[in-house]
Amino acid sequence: MPTESFSRHAQTMPKALSVDLIRLARFANTMLLLLPALFFAAGYYISFYFHILTVASLFLLLVNFSYRHVQKDHALLRNFGIIGQGRYLIESLGPEFRQYLFLNDREERPFNRTERSEVYRKAKNVDSSDSFGTLLDYGATEIKLRHSMFPTREGGVRPFRVTFGNRSGVTRPYTLKNPMLVSAMSFGSLGQNAIRAIARGAARAGIPMNTGEGGYPKYHLMEGADVIFQIGTAKFGVRNSDGELDETALRELANHEQIRMIEIKFSQGAKPGKGGLLPAEKITPEIAKLRGVPMGEDVVSPPYQKECHDVPSTVAFIARIQDLVEIPAGIKLCIGSFKEFHDFVREMKRQNRFPDFITIDGGEGGTGAAPAAFMDRIGLPLYPALYGVVKILEREGVRDRVKLLAAGKLINAGRQLTAFALGADACYTARGFMLALGCIQALECGRNTCPVGITTHDPQLQAGLDPELKAARVAHYVENTQRDLKEMLVATGKCCPSELSVSNLFIPSGSNLWQFVDKEPLLREALQTETESVAPTPHSES
Amino acid sequence: MKPANLLSWILQLAVSAVLVMAATGKLMSRPESVAMFQQLDFDPGGRYLVGALELVAALLLLTPQSIVWGAVLGWGIMTGALIAHGSRLGFQGDEGQGGLMAAAVWIGCTVVIFLRRKQSQSLRRMFARSDDEGRSDAP
């Protein structure tokens, strides 16, 4: 048979030059036995200096012996000894080498080099124009904005304003003046320098910052920025000893003048169905105190809010918090099933209680630490999720009762405008701000070894992050992204982001939005009629 | 303190003391150590080198983070000393005293390495990280 003869041929075919690693290792292990004797002879007959090598080779011999005959953890070392160590050595440098040398500008994940350098350039306030042409896979997957033949006239763009809490009539409503917000990042996942730098920059740029689920937001409050307090599933900062809501603590926090809104976290895109996770390496005495947890073990939050068993109790819980505080209160979740969300909205309608805002976090979202299985395999991506949510709210006729915030890689104006066109009222980003602080995407957020001092509590590593300098970068990042956004808006001929609709998007069949829409009849119908129609459908007041 | 740690510290102190004494002799060119190194054709470069290494080893042995490395270095120097005595100097007479001392320190270092073997895992971790089989996708 031809295949058989082929394989036999392949086996016996002499290779002109090749390296057989197994033989090489065996040879090295034998030579290692001879080396000390060789050097000893040289030391004896030629010069005593050779004995330095004798000692070194004896040492190697012993290490090799322990690898091959003592340790049992690593089969590779047991079989090949010191030479096998070369694999670990080279592999441990792999990520760095790949990032520095071998990966293309468009290849890295989650953010490729081009995306990152755009943020860096905005943050450093240097020119960010490129030449010659786009590097994107232009035809296949990228969602594009449809521009108009008649761009908006000078002065035609209205200042961005979105007010939270006016519908439910809270005592202290909150008005956003900038479409970009700092998404939830706790003290714990970030170090204090990073938080203070972002907070200072946010204060300067006039945007609010979400505290994340890290307990009392000591460092978030330090720089005078507006703060959105997040109630995580473990309720750090506002929990009693049973792990339930401590109403007085919450009321006290909500009365703080810098705290402008409350966000109740149900799930997070990077790990929906799994609570927050702070690895033991990152727990300092201060964090243990602010969160009220023991040192030396991982802090794992429950995957649910204890009070919420089903749809009615969830709506009731949200209403309870709204009644407790005088500021807008909303929720954050990653969408799993539209049917569930639909039921949720119907229940809100039935109880006539709506959260002041809903944050939709996409499955592509970031995290300080989460199991890879969750990061990779659970949670709808932002665009389809956002679009579905908008459709459900519109179908129930309650789109105007809640504001929608979107999160999930919205680090540049292009992606933010896509979210606006799909129906978002404002855009959250977390990693955008980390990049503005100088994140080099080393992917070590959970190990306390962040080389640029952002996600670490090691004082030596944090020393590299100068809050004042980085605060300026944060502010520049916001301003320059804002400018891009405005210029792109002008190109579409609109006066504010809320005028955009799906008809302003070109959605190629290769994008996940298209594939998703194609499968979901409810959305397909809506999308087809909408992309056909010319008139934009404004979905909220500005 | 655990008995093993106590024993280790006693040995570390003793070994460092001997190392420091030996090092001063070599670095200050005491006649007996000069004579010894001349006999080995290892003077003066080797003498200064060994003296300096002995000081470093003593220092490492007394620093908690690097005990095992100090012991390894001490072990290496003493292995060299044993080779010298075994091949040229012998273990008798005045110089032989030094050889016996070297053997004692060698044993001390070996015991310290054994007692601190947990720390010496970093020997392996220096290359492979703690989440092991390398960093990512190895079998």
Ligand SMILES: Cc1cc2nc3c(=O)[nH]c(=O)nc-3n(C[C@H](O)[C@H](O)[C@H](O)COP(=O)(O)O)c2cc1C
């Ligand atoms: C370091 C880090 C810590 C985070 N901590 C929280 C958190 O405490 N609570 C939360 O709801 N989301 C948290 N997130 C998720 C972000 O708030 C955000 O939803 C997600 O990263 C998507 O935005 P991005 O793609 O712009 O980063 C964290 C993300 C990162 C990168």
